[in-house]
Amino acid sequence: MGERWRNWSGSVEARPQRITRPRTDAELADIVRTARKLRVVGAGHSFMPLCETDGALVSLSELEGGVDISADRTRAWAPAGWSLAKLTAALWEEGLSLVNQGDVNPQALAGAISTGTHGTGAKLGSLSTAARGFQLMQADGAVLTCSASERPELFEAQRLSLGLLGVATRIEIDVLPAYHLEERLESHPLDVVAERWDELVANNRHVEFFVFPYGEQAILKTLNPAPGEGPLKQLNDMDDRAFRMVCDLCAAAPFLTRRLQPLIVRPGVRQRRVGPAYQIFPSERSVRFEEMEYEIPMANGWAALREAIAYIRARKLPITFPFEFRTIAGDDIWLSPFNRGPCISISAHQYAKMPWRDFFAGLEPIFRAHGGRPHWAKRHTLTREDVDALYPQAARFRAVRAAHDPEAKFANAHLASLFVES
Known part of the structure; x- marks a missing residue:
């Protein structure tokens, strides 16, 4: 068995085959291609077993890359594995801020978006609503991009994906002038x-x-x-x-x-x-x-x-x-x-x-x-039947998942019970 991993609260424990922290896209692609099962981990702030795996557990915190700001300064491509703390400090240096945040910031950007993490504000949505594009590594190591105009079905599913559609390496997000x-x-x-x-x-x-x-x-x-x-x-x-x-x-x-x-x-x-x-x-x-x-x-x-x-x-x-x-x-x-x-x-x-x-x-x-x-990352007991009753688009999400990861490499036991066809 590999190194023991625990989430932030200590209630979820796993012994993945290996825990890796790739530094380059090529290194990450090799890990993804060769893994039997793979989950990506950020700060471990999920209370549900979203990161639990007996395969490869991958942290993107050290992956190469930086922030690229659009010409009109309304959007930025950011490394998906950066913590919100690191990202928001980097944006501030550029005179920018996120539209909204929650009350803690160790989480990885991808983890916050893929679980629907949110702050407060009757007119402000979750962090998922700020995502405008994704660079996504598939099970074979290939990278594709999706947005509202490019692979729109994949983009709609990826906006809150629980990590089931691949490894997000970069995410385009809305930003505001620093405030x-x-x-x-x-x-x-x-x-x-x-x-x-x-x-x-x-x-x-x-x-x-x-x-x-x-x-x-x-x-x-x-x-x-x-x-x-x-x-x-x-x-x-x-x-x-x-x-x-x-x-x-x-x-x-x-x-x-x-x-x-x-x-x-x-x-x-x-x-x-x-x-x-x-x-x-x-x-x-x-x-x-x-x-x-x-x-x-x-x-x-x-x-x-x-x-x-x-x-x-x-x-x-x-x-x-x-x-x-x-x-x-x-x-x-x-x-x-x-x-x-x-x-x-x-x-x-x-x-x-x-x-x-x-x-x-x-x-x-x-x-x-x-x-x-x-909240998908907080304690709950939803079954597959519950998901279908609560989310009319669940079948559509499952279809996109199956098309992009037919072998369910990115699903663990908990997520497979909800979203993988038996």
Whole structure:
């Protein structure tokens, strides 16, 4: 057996035959041609076994190449294996920013796009919606390009592909002139946030909140473009050292969870900072967790959250992490959970050192009952039948997959169960 690999949270483990980090396209092509099975790995931030394989596990972080900006400076070709941290820093040096980002940035660009990773914003889609073209290495090592005008069927499937159509080596993405963001963090009673929610969504480019299941106060976070105010002095939105201590204490004595949580978020929190967008969007999340996230039709988001909180309280479950509540615009991507229209994204977390499986098993039917569809990289139990029921274009995606990888070289057991014809 080869080197052991684990994902970020430690819940997914594999022993691939080999882990490789090719430096050139020729080296990558040789690996792809000769591999029996192959998956590409970024930062391992998927909680589902997307990177699990007993074949070759390939990181593209060291692959040659740089950023090429279009003449009108609205698009850029970027290495698919670069982390979002590396990419956004390079774009900033060129006077450019991504249209949107999520709240962490170690993920590889290809991994974020191929799973539908997103940030916040009622008028802003997932990172997949920013993709305009792909250079894709096929199972035989050949490279082809796809876009809306070149191999359009492949492009539509590749926009959110879960890595099933080949190895993306370069991706063309939308960019904007570099901008700064003002971040405001404020604590408010959850009921007050609920009353103001429509107003908050309408008046802010980005708005989200965090609420602990046993807390009454929510941390409201807004981001809006603003003039720069010099170097960013505070690099993280919140200091999580005290939170880590609370999590460890609750792991040792779970009954304390309900007592300690109301003390974490106190009334009167007011915090502000301004900085380059690529530094304000992400935050360091050093307390490791397991996560389930469901994308729920906009009209059903609050009911789903209230029911999930009631479920936890009724059973006195020791859940140490907060729920995260965000807005995301709709899109037209075949496998996107946002392709039916704008959504509320509800993320449920649990400390990685504490039990989480039964907790998620109880929440998932609640989210599903409210019309939710899961983030592909977060914990879920979708079956092939579920995929067909939730995604009308699933058969079309499978047909494109079969045409470009008939031997299913790029599928592992989990993905084959959903997308490979038996």
